[in-house]
Amino acid sequence: MDQSAQHGTQGGMSDSVIVANGLTKVYGSATAVDHISFEVGRGEIFGLLGPNGAGKTTTILMMLGLTDISAGEVSVLGFNPAREPLSVKRRVGYLPDTVGFYDQLSAADNMRYTARLIGFNRVEREKRIADALARVGLSEVADNSVGTFSRGMRQRLGLAEILMKGAQIAILDEPTSGLDPQATTELLAIIRGFKAEGVSVLLSSHLLERVQSVCDRVALFTAGKIALMGTVAELDRQVLGGGYTVDIEADGAGLAERLALIPGVSGVEKTGLGKLRLFADRDVRPEAAAEVVAMQGRLKFLGVQEPSLEAIYTRYFENKAEAAASPEGARHAA
Amino acid sequence: MQREGSAFSGLGVVMLKELSDHLTSLRMRVLEWLVVLVALAALYGAIQQIKDTTAEDPFLFLRLFTTSRDPLPSFVSFLSFLVPLMAIGLGFDSVNGEYNRRTLSRILSQPIYRDALLFGKFLAGLITLSISLITLWLLVIGLGLLLIGIPPGAEEIARSFVFLLVTIAYAGVWLALALLFSILTRSAATAALVTLGLWLFVTFIWPVLAGAVAQAIVPPDPRYMALGLQTPGTAELEQILARFSPSTLYAEIVVALLDPTTRALGPIYLSQLQGAVLGAPLPLGESILIAWPQMVAMIATALLLFVIGYVIFQRQEVRA
Numbered sequence: 144m145d146q147s148a149q150h151g152t153q154g155g156m157s158d159s160v161i162v163a164n165g166l167t168k169v170y171g172s173a174t175a176v177d178h179i180s181f182e183v184g185r186g187e188i189f190g191l192l193g194p195n196g197a198g199k200t201t202t203i204l205m206m207l208g209l210t211d212i213s214a215g216e217v218s219v220l221g222f223n224p225a226r227e228p229l230s231v232k233r234r235v236g237y238l239p240d241t242v243g244f245y246d247q248l249s250a251a252d253n254m255r256y257t258a259r260l261i262g263f264n265r266v267e268r269e270k271r272i273a274d275a276l277a278r279v280g281l282s283e284v285a286d287n288s289v290g291t292f293s294r295g296m297r298q299r300l301g302l303a304e305i306l307m308k309g310a311q312i313a314i315l316d317e318p319t320s321g322l323d324p325q326a327t328t329e330l331l332a333i334i335r336g337f338k339a340e341g342v343s344v345l346l347s348s349h350l351l352e353r354v355q356s357v358c359d360r361v362a363l364f365t366a367g368k369i370a371l372m373g374t375v376a377e378l379d380r381q382v383l384g385g386g387y388t389v390d391i392e393a394d395g396a397g398l399a400e401r402l403a404l405i406p407g408v409s410g411v412e413k414t415g416l417g418k419l420r421l422f423a424d425r426d427v428r429p430e431a432a433a434e435v436v437a438m439q440g441r442l443k444f445l446g447v448q449e450p451s452l453e454a455i456y457t458r459y460f461e462n463k464a465e466a467a468a469s470p471e472g473a474r475h476a477a
Numbered sequence: 478m479q480r481e482g483s484a485f486s487g488l489g490v491v492m493l494k495e496l497s498d499h500l501t502s503l504r505m506r507v508l509e510w511l512v513v514l515v516a517l518a519a520l521y522g523a524i525q526q527i528k529d530t531t532a533e534d535p536f537l538f539l540r541l542f543t544t545s546r547d548p549l550p551s552f553v554s555f556l557s558f559l560v561p562l563m564a565i566g567l568g569f570d571s572v573n574g575e576y577n578r579r580t581l582s583r584i585l586s587q588p589i590y591r592d593a594l595l596f597g598k599f600l601a602g603l604i605t606l607s608i609s610l611i612t613l614w615l616l617v618i619g620l621g622l623l624l625i626g627i628p629p630g631a632e633e634i635a636r637s638f639v640f641l642l643v644t645i646a647y648a649g650v651w652l653a654l655a656l657l658f659s660i661l662t663r664s665a666a667t668a669a670l671v672t673l674g675l676w677l678f679v680t681f682i683w684p685v686l687a688g689a690v691a692q693a694i695v696p697p698d699p700r701y702m703a704l705g706l707q708t709p710g711t712a713e714l715e716q717i718l719a720r721f722s723p724s725t726l727y728a729e730i731v732v733a734l735l736d737p738t739t740r741a742l743g744p745i746y747l748s749q750l751q752g753a754v755l756g757a758p759l760p761l762g763e764s765i766l767i768a769w770p771q772m773v774a775m776i777a778t779a780l781l782l783f784v785i786g787y788v789i790f791q792r793q794e795v796r797a
Contacts, residue, residue, distance in 0.1 A: 200796065204582075204795065204796070207586055209585055210794060226480075228480075228481070228588075228590075229481050229482040229588045229589075229590075230481060230588075232586055232587060232588040233588040235586075236586075237582070237583070237586035238583075239579065239582040239583055239586070241579055242579060242583055243578040243579025243580040243583065244578075244580060244583075245578065245580060246578070256490070256494055257583075257584075257587055259487075259490040260487045260490050260584070260587040260588070260589055261587055261588060262486070262487075262588070301583070304583075
């Protein structure tokens with residue numbers, strides 16, 4: 144099985160492991176996924192981001208051959224999921240949205256069932272299961288029934304299954320939704336570990352902030368289309384104009400007016416008592432600090448906002464709404 | 478378009494897993510005890526009755542299955558109630574259960590086809606039912622030997638064995654129906670209710686309804702009524718309609734198999750009885766021949782139900 148997996152790797156001509164071209168899914172009269180095209184590179188963490196019902200899960204299911212493709216094509220590791228689903232599914236690990244296990248079985252037994260379905264022999268099976276459970280920190284509870292597991296543990300068990308499979312691509316659907324901050328951090332660490340091993344990761348999420356930290360590139364979904372795609376920095380330039388937002392907390396009468404005079408500052412906004420926000424085309428923190436000091440004011444806080452997906456996303460849709468092109472309502476729930 | 482690989486890879490794995498789930502489940506244990514206790518009660522009644530009444534009977538052993546003693550029905554009637562109940566109990570949540578546990582998409586993302594999952598589940602259910610029924614069959618034969626003390630003849634064993642196979646096929650019909658509804662409905666409770674409702678309908682209501690419908694379509698002839706006879710046309714239509722119910726088919730097969738004197742399963746004209754030695758038993762082959770159309774129809778029903786479910790499952794979205 145390993146040999147054939149190697150062969151599949153070479154089958155991909157370019158360095159892209161997933162290539163989607165005009166991928167479309169139509170349910171009756173509703174279009175869930177509308178002519179989307181994207182590529183995921185080897186060893187890359189690619190985020191499909193967007194609200195529930197934007198078509199993320201449908202896109203994933205089409206890549207796995209679990210739902211029919213209405214139009215367009217997708218190639219996964221050089222295979223066509225519609226015609227060669229077994230080759231695709233042998234090499235791709237999938238963690239579904241709110242993954243489920245057989246509650247009455249132990250974690251190891253759940254994995255044994257999957258391992259048998261994949262076709263590993265007994266020796267390989269046990270070794271892979273033990274390794275994978277150790278990697279996600281579930282070795283000690285391997286023989287406990289999954290019914291006793293928390294949501295975070297279930298998600299980790301799902302990742303262990305992908306590790307056990309030796310997948311070249313991990314497709315994770317909403318891996319962090321419903322997790323507490325600590326569980327999220329642990330999960331994201333494991334996902335980074337995938338990348339370190341050269342496993343490409345495609346993950347979908349509606350939680351922009353957490354996902355931003357792990358994704359190399361993201362595609363923002365809306366109503367079945369990819370609205371924006373690229374690295375977070377690229378999107379920031381594209382949507383927010385690449386400007387800087389500086390938050391400042393200081394006291395001093397007439398500070399706002401003086402700050403507005405700093406060259407490069409395009410706007411000043413009062414965000415609270417003694418709190419101001421500057422919009423500028425460069426980092427104006429030194430000048431702002433100098434102004435406060437010159438006024439003999441007390442500077443309590445000064446910081447520049449990192450480009451955030453949340454801001455990009457919100458701004459993008461504000462712009463869209465202003466353009467009176469109201470996005471259509473959610474269709475099929477993710 | 479030819480699919481890659483075998484549709485059955487993973488079939489054995491799924492089947493063994495489902496089988497072990499069935500055999501260790503509390504539900505199965507309850508059903509087994511129910512069947513065994515009920516069967517013992519019926520058997521006890523039958524043996525008492527046989528001891529009281531019987532004189533010379535060449536097929537004494539088969540009477541174990543069919544004799545009843547008030548207030549208990551015979552073993553066969555018990556079985557015709559309980560087998561559907563068991564089959565429905567095993568099948569009603571097989572697919573929607575996976576869906577509701579959210580394991581379906583995870584399992585289907587492994588390198589197997591949906592075919593393997595569905596076949597595996599059906600086979601596991603059928604094997605579980607077979608194990609229970611074979612155990613029950615051996616239990617009846619063993620108890621019969623102990624309590625009556627007369628060993629059964631080869632013909633009796635053969636007849637009861639064919640009866641066992643037919644009962645397994647009958648269970649298959651209800652298992653396929655339960656599987657179909659577990660595919661069609663997302664809620665296991667709905668699937669159970671609908672399947673049980675259908676069972677009640679075809680077993681208890683349909684035979685009555687068939688008579689009413691037949692009379693409406695082919696009104697009884699007053700000349701026959703005056704003689705107190707059934708109009709042949711009406712009776713034939715009634716039987717045709719009634720045979721749409723697998724319960725009717727099963728009952729007819731059982732009569733043909735376990736009562737060797739049965740010569741026909743439909744209305745019979747006096748002219749057809751000319752030269753017949755009434756009450757003389759038929760050989761096993763002839764009895765099977767009489768019920769052959771019913772057996773084929775029953776197996777075909779099971780296959781048809783399974784195929785409908787299979788086609789729907791292939792096209793079904795793995796998420797809501």
